[in-house]
Amino acid sequence: MSAHQLQWSVFMVEAAARGxxxxxxxxxxxxxxxxxxxxxxxVVTALPLAGMKVGRRIYPNETCLPPESTGLDYxxxxxxxxxxxxxxxxxxxxxxxxxxxxxxxxVRAAVRIQLDLDxxxxxxxxxxxxxxxxx
Amino acid sequence: MSSRRLQRVTYSLPGDxxxxxxxxxxxxxxxxxxxxxxxxxxxRVRLVDEEQLAVAFRSAATDPVFLADIEHTMVxxxxxxxxAKHEDR
Numbered sequence: 001m002s003a004h005q006l007q008w009s010v011f012m013v014e015a016a017a018r019g020x021x022x023x024x025x026x027x028x029x030x031x032x033x034x035x036x037x038x039x040x041x042x043v044v045t046a047l048p049l050a051g052m053k054v055g056r057r058i059y060p061n062e063t064c065l066p067p068e069s070t071g072l073d074y075x076x077x078x079x080x081x082x083x084x085x086x087x088x089x090x091x092x093x094x095x096x097x098x099x100x101x102x103x104x105x106x107v108r109a110a111v112r113i114q115l116d117l118d119x120x121x122x123x124x125x126x127x128x129x130x131x132x133x134x135x
Numbered sequence: 136m137s138s139r140r141l142q143r144v145t146y147s148l149p150g151d152x153x154x155x156x157x158x159x160x161x162x163x164x165x166x167x168x169x170x171x172x173x174x175x176x177x178x179r180v181r182l183v184d185e186e187q188l189a190v191a192f193r194s195a196a197t198d199p200v201f202l203a204d205i206e207h208t209m210v211x212x213x214x215x216x217x218x219a220k221h222e223d224r
Contacts, residue, residue, distance in 0.1 A: 050204040
């Protein structure tokens with residue numbers, strides 16, 4: 001594995017295409033899991049990237065990433081709705097890194113929308129749960 | 136980006152509604168009038184946001200380019216089993 005940090009790096013992932021012979025497909029992903037978890041665990045959380053097509057609409061759980069960040073030779077759409085857990089051993093070529101804070105914010109926003117991670121106002125006012133009484 | 140900086144604002148509300156708000160707060164529905172109003176507005180804003188997202192996602196569900204990206208991704212990662220999974224449901 002490279003000395004680069006995994007989080008915010010774009011890798012090609014090798015995945016065996018079951019049911020279609022012994023093919024191995026290579027797909028680009030952006031690793032988004034936090035680095036302490038990436039260092040400790042055998043897996044990372046990754047968001048697949050698709051090539052931007054002409055006229056492609058970008059939905060709230062997606063964002064665009066330019067070739068300068070991804071290292072791919074085409075503009076990409078980040079698919080937060082296709083979040084994956086992948087073994088670190090399946091990460092092959094590191095093609096790029098999303099370092100721009102604006103792009104990182106856009107990625108986080110897409111993930112927050114997909115996973116409904118925005119803090120809800122009711123969370124701030126909710127009564128504390130008595131765990132002992134719940135047992 | 137969220138901000139917890141509080142701002143004082145002025146709105147006009149019907150008197151009977153204000154009476155019900157006071158009654159609700161006295162009954163323990165919220166720690167203060169401001170908190171009660173904040174909760175109510177936040178809930179309404181969330182509903183508006185959710186409806187906008189739902190419109191976008193319903194559009195995505197019939198967008199052939201979007202669906203092709205899903206299919207391509209799932210074939211790449213899961214081995215082309217997406218159609219079978221759909222038919223099972």
